[in-house]
Amino acid sequence: MVMEEVFDKLRTLQDILSDKIKLEHEVEEIPKILVTQEELLARLKKTFIEKSLEYEKYRSSETEYRELLEEAVSMREKSEKNMDAVNTQREYEALDKEIRDAAEREQQYRKELQREERMLADLDEQIKQTTALIDQQEKEMAERRQGIEMEIAEKKAQIAGLEEEEQNLIPGLDPEVLFKFERIIRNKMGRGIVAIKGGVCMGCHMVLPVQFANLVHQGEEIVFCPYCSRILFHEETGEDGEDFFDTEDTGSLADLDDMEEDEYDEDEEEEESSGIEYEE
Numbered sequence: 001m002v003m004e005e006v007f008d009k010l011r012t013l014q015d016i017l018s019d020k021i022k023l024e025h026e027v028e029e030i031p032k033i034l035v036t037q038e039e040l041l042a043r044l045k046k047t048f049i050e051k052s053l054e055y056e057k058y059r060s061s062e063t064e065y066r067e068l069l070e071e072a073v074s075m076r077e078k079s080e081k082n083m084d085a086v087n088t089q090r091e092y093e094a095l096d097k098e099i100r101d102a103a104e105r106e107q108q109y110r111k112e113l114q115r116e117e118r119m120l121a122d123l124d125e126q127i128k129q130t131t132a133l134i135d136q137q138e139k140e141m142a143e144r145r146q147g148i149e150m151e152i153a154e155k156k157a158q159i160a161g162l163e164e165e166e167q168n169l170i171p172g173l174d175p176e177v178l179f180k181f182e183r184i185i186r187n188k189m190g191r192g193i194v195a196i197k198g199g200v201c202m203g204c205h206m207v208l209p210v211q212f213a214n215l216v217h218q219g220e221e222i223v224f225c226p227y228c229s230r231i232l233f234h235e236e237t238g239e240d241g242e243d244f245f246d247t248e249d250t251g252s253l254a255d256l257d258d259m260e261e262d263e264y265d266e267d268e269e270e271e272e273s274s275g276i277e278y279e280e
């Protein structure tokens with residue numbers, strides 16, 4: 001297989017892999033739509049449990065005050081009946097005190113009981129509202145989950161179709177190159193093979209060493225960019241179609257470093273030679 005055919009296959013494969021990776025990412029992200037609703041539902045259920053426990057607490061307290069109230073009423077009524085059998089002033093005073101004490105307790109327990117009943121009514125209403133919200137959220141989540149499952153199934157079918165296209169395309173391609181190629185596409189936002197123009201990688205826009213540029217131009221083997229790891233292919237930019245570089249004129253990356261150092265030294269010499277002394 002000639003290299004141009006390989007590059008054509010890789011470019012087609014790039015589109016297939018990009019679409020497949022995008023769909024795989026969407027399949028992973030779709031369920032996260034439910035996260036907010038699940039958190040809300042969890043909070044509602046927690047509130048329901050807390051309100052239910054609080055309700056039971058007030059119900060127990062309400063039962064206790066009701067029993068105390070009945071006991072106070074019974075004691076008052078009993079003491080009032082015994083007033084008919086009083087014979088002495090001392091007995092009358094003692095019994096009158098019992099009646100007054102029982103009446104005070106009755107009044108206090110009645111107030112406490114009414115307070116507990118109001119709290120129970122409020123909590124009962126809150127529990128009903130929370131229960132209604134839980135039912136609504138669960139219904140909405142069930143409907144949305146069903147829609148999500150259908151959407152995921154549809155996207156997985158699309159992925160399966162792309163994988164079939166991929167399998168029909170890869171025969172004749174180096175497995176190691178394919179492995180690197182897919183990994184590059186996953187890491188480089190869908191671009192695994194890019195052109196080189198004027199000695200510059202169109203993926204990372206870095207100036208390549210001359211030997212790389214010439215090697216890519218020859219098109220006899222697969223060359224990976226030393227900076228972004230993408231596969232490089234030659235794309236002519238000149239009118240005559242020639243885009244070779246003279247290594248003696250252009251130099252390598254190491255030559256660029258030497259040039260920068262020389263320029264830096266020249267700049268220092270110019271600054272020293274053109275320096276102006278100022279009188280204080």
